[in-house]
Amino acid sequence: MNGDYQTVLDTNLTSQDHEICVAVATPPGQSGIAVIRLSGKGAAELIDPVFKPVSKRFPPVFSMPGYTCAVGKIISPVTGELIDQVVLTRFTAPHSYTGEEVIELSCHGSLAIKQSLIDLILSLGARAAEPGEFTKRAFLNGKLDLIQAEAVIDLIQAETDRSARNAAALLQGDLSQQMMFISDNLYQLLASIELVLEYPEHDESDTVSAQLAAGLDLIEQKINRYVQGFSQGRILTEGMTVVLAGRPNAGKSSLLNALANTERAIVTDVPGTTRDTIEIKIDIDGIPVHLVDTAGVRETEDTVEKLGVARTRDVLQSADLVFWLIAPPVDHLQEDQTIMEQLQLQSLVPLVSKDDLNESLALRQAIEACWPDQTIMTCSVLTGEGLDAIRKKVIETYESLGAQAQNDVLLTNSRHKACLDSALLSVRKAREALHGGITWDIIASLVRGSLDALAELTGDAVSDTLVDTIFSRFCVGK
Amino acid sequence: MKNVTAALSASGAYLAGEYDIIVIGTGHAGCEAALASARLGRQTLILGMNLDTVANMPCNPNIGGTAKGQLVREIDALGGEMGRAADRAMIQFRMLNASRGPAVLSPRAQIDRRLYQQIMKETLEKTERLDVRQGEVIELLVDADGHELRIEGVRLRTEAIYRCKSVILATGTFLESRIIIGDCQYSGGPDSQFAAHGLSESLRDLGLLLQRFKTGTPARINRRSVDFTPMEQQDGDPIPFAFSYENEENPPINPDEQIPCYLTWTTPQTRAVIEQNLDRSPLLSGVIEGVGPRYCPSIEDKYVKFPDKERHQIFLEPMGRNTEEMYLQGLSSSMPEDVQLIMVRSLPGLQSARIMRSAYAIEYDCLDPRLLQMSLEVRGITGLFSAGQINGTSGYEEAAGQGLIAGINAVRKLNDEEPVILDRSQAYIGVLIDDLITKGTTEPYRMMTARAEYRLVLRQDNADARLTPIGRSVGLIDQARWDHFQIKQERIQTEIERCRNIRIRPSAESDAVMRSLGTVPLRQPASLADLLKRPEIHYEDLEVLDPDRPSLSRVEQTAVEVSIKYEGYIRLEEERIGQFRKLERKSIPDSIDYRLIKGLRIEAQQKLSRQRPISIGQAKRISGVSPADLAVLLIYLQSLKRDDEEGKRG
């Protein structure tokens, strides 16, 4: 339960970490303005020789107070050429993002300018920052708590709106707050138990016993909600895997191209064109989706064994959603049905493709007969019909995974998930113990175990807080 | 600051003696410290201001209770004295929390406090290598040559100078103490003894930081003025247990000669008296500056802080077998005497109570325990140890536990041996000392089971299994006791094994037994151990189905039952302990210079420099040290190790 803090930081710090490091702090690619950040003691002295303020009023960089700016030119000391005109902002330790001395240059955003500036600064003796290093430094300098630091990394890597919004909420400390709230409930409960145990002569066990049963139920529900939300949260950071599968020639590659609006997958009328899986990242209403095209599957003697390439099977197993394409004519429906049953996938959706063809009506009717209680989805890449319904299905699936309350922050990090899983397990055991007539020392120990697990998230020390809770709520003493 | 030579040059000064170790104070900490020191072979002197008050109990006349009972068992398991003395002096025994589980099961006894003092004083007097002497120490004498200060001796008010190698401070609540009863305030110690003057200044002179704490005690009344009819009588257990493992088979107390306690409640009149006189309460008017304990609030505090609570429990406890005095637990107060009398008489059964001693609050100087090392030696002053209330604790048991450890470690230091440091998973004593030294305390610190993270393992029934081997290796457990211990452990282990192997088949007889115990009948054969895991079944219940069982003592039976019944939960806790120990084992070299570690926040740097934790685990518990600071520290330690290895290679 006591986390090993070393594993939390996945990269090892070396003594170099206290050197000045530099990187472009704005997202990669072309932009109007970009920010180049230098962090570390002596950053001002480092940049000063190449920074020529436009006005004599400006002091040398190292004499500028924190939170002030200066406009000036960056001149190459070698060639004497102007590289760019920039706005320089100075931050002094610890009042900066990283907690160290920081210089930020707002420069023009062309790739060439950014590259020349970085090269120049490196030649002055700075080191290129590793990915996430500014955040790591901020964390190490106590500017961010762990959840927040992890959220920054998520934020940087966020590819869609929804991901970014959630990461921002994490950064605000929303998750920490919501976890504190659950911890607080647990503390109240534990304090009531401890009161009975610590002061047996003040017997209040009857009232406490009733509180306990109700309280544990409630907390279990709450934690459970967050744990469930993880499947959504994970999608926001890792993406949702949507697989297009079916018999050869069913139109999988065509559909992939249509949904992704590309010509990545080769389309022919020869069955078995696609030999290996093809994956494209797309954004469906803010949900990052990995759309996967697979090799066609046909029935053989031992269907599941010979499911085309083993790779297809793996992809199917780890998919969040599988569309099984069935193209007219109706002849092979029986075979499709057998394969689908043998696959036993949870989120497998039959999809009639090439709906523009005449035979498709017969196929639809046959399918309706097979799955009477399911609305049959159809699509055609020729007419574009059904594509929106497919997107809608993706969104629905995402939403059905998730948290019940709208304002819950989603867990995105598997470390957080592991902590909550363990907290949940302890609460469940405590409830069982209570109903099974197990003594209260054990129940207390389980509730404490749950708090320990949450403390890994919130960074709280259980014993102290507990004693404070006992005394603030109850009148006890000799 | 003086050394012995300088002190001897004062007029009237004389060299009164030379010892290895001098213990200042004859309270519960001092007694354990002195006994341990002498028993471990060191010439020892114990000094007290009044030898008629050796091992006095100026507050409640009981020993043990939740967490405190566990402490006494641990003290005994290590070879301390408190458990044995309490066994001989008890007049009532109760095992608290009998239905709440073994982790919180806690022995408590009412004590004849006079008898207890007498037993302890006699024990001191009869101990080899131990001198007992009345006298007030007013100054510590130190050698200030070199970097560190080193204890050389003590100076008494009479100008007697004793030379010694180590001093153990166990001065309790006496340093510059002040008694407060309403508007009446005067210099004085507990039970109308004198306060100790001068030593505080000497400590400050050595650069030590003192804080001022406050505590209080309720009035004592004459039993003959009490009407017990409206009260609830609380008798002792029909079959008492003993504190000491030496007495576990034969507790000295006669079950039929136990003296009861009584329970009564405060009334609306009590509230009215307090509310009308709040302006006369020095606690609330700000006259008292010391910080009082939250777990032992005065009655006026209780009404002010918990106005919703209608009434409060008050227990009447006998002060001894040969006295009519009774202690009013729960009615601690610093109100003026006239208010106290009306207050006491507002309780059912106490309408005509006669007070024998008034309640009072007491303020005193104590050390900030963060100045100490885990061995209880003061950082920066070689040979100075401290234990008990001077370290910011409250309670006889907490004091005794520290006294024992300080005594052991003072001797080990002189012998050039590693100190005994118990960790949080080994003993309540470990939790206590770790809390004090790592976190300090802002109120008198009382032990509570809730403070222990590994309560299921730190039980009163297994204190011997946890600590007697340590007591033995230290040298405080004699051969007879050691043999007894080993035989007991073996019997327990053998029986646990047997219970795992013996299977009970479903039968009419087993059905009847199960039914009578309120549990479901067997459907298939089950081992005795399986059956014991059912909450409804206890070891003795199975005797009918298990005629071949060995005859075990009551405590052995309990040990077997607990080990089996709670096996799974104990294993869970042991896993957590494993995790905990991983960080405890990541030790931090004493030579570390926190100023050299870049990336540590200033606050963390200061706290770590001051408290010098011995391990990452301990550093983690210091408030103001964040996970990020720990990460930085870990990485620094790793780089130290790497540099070291490279240095060796190069």
Ligand SMILES: Nc1nc2c(ncn2[C@@H]2O[C@H](COP(=O)(O)OP(=O)(O)OP(=O)(O)O)[C@@H](O)[C@H]2O)c(=O)[nH]1
């Ligand atoms: N009429 C019609 N033809 C389609 C539609 N979708 C695909 N086709 C045709 O069907 C044939 C097979 O299409 P693909 O997309 O290559 O099929 P596939 O499932 O990827 O085939 P394999 O990779 O061989 O398994 C091509 O000739 C497509 O032009 C559709 O919606 N309507």
Ligand SMILES: [Mg+2]
């Ligand atoms: Mg294809």
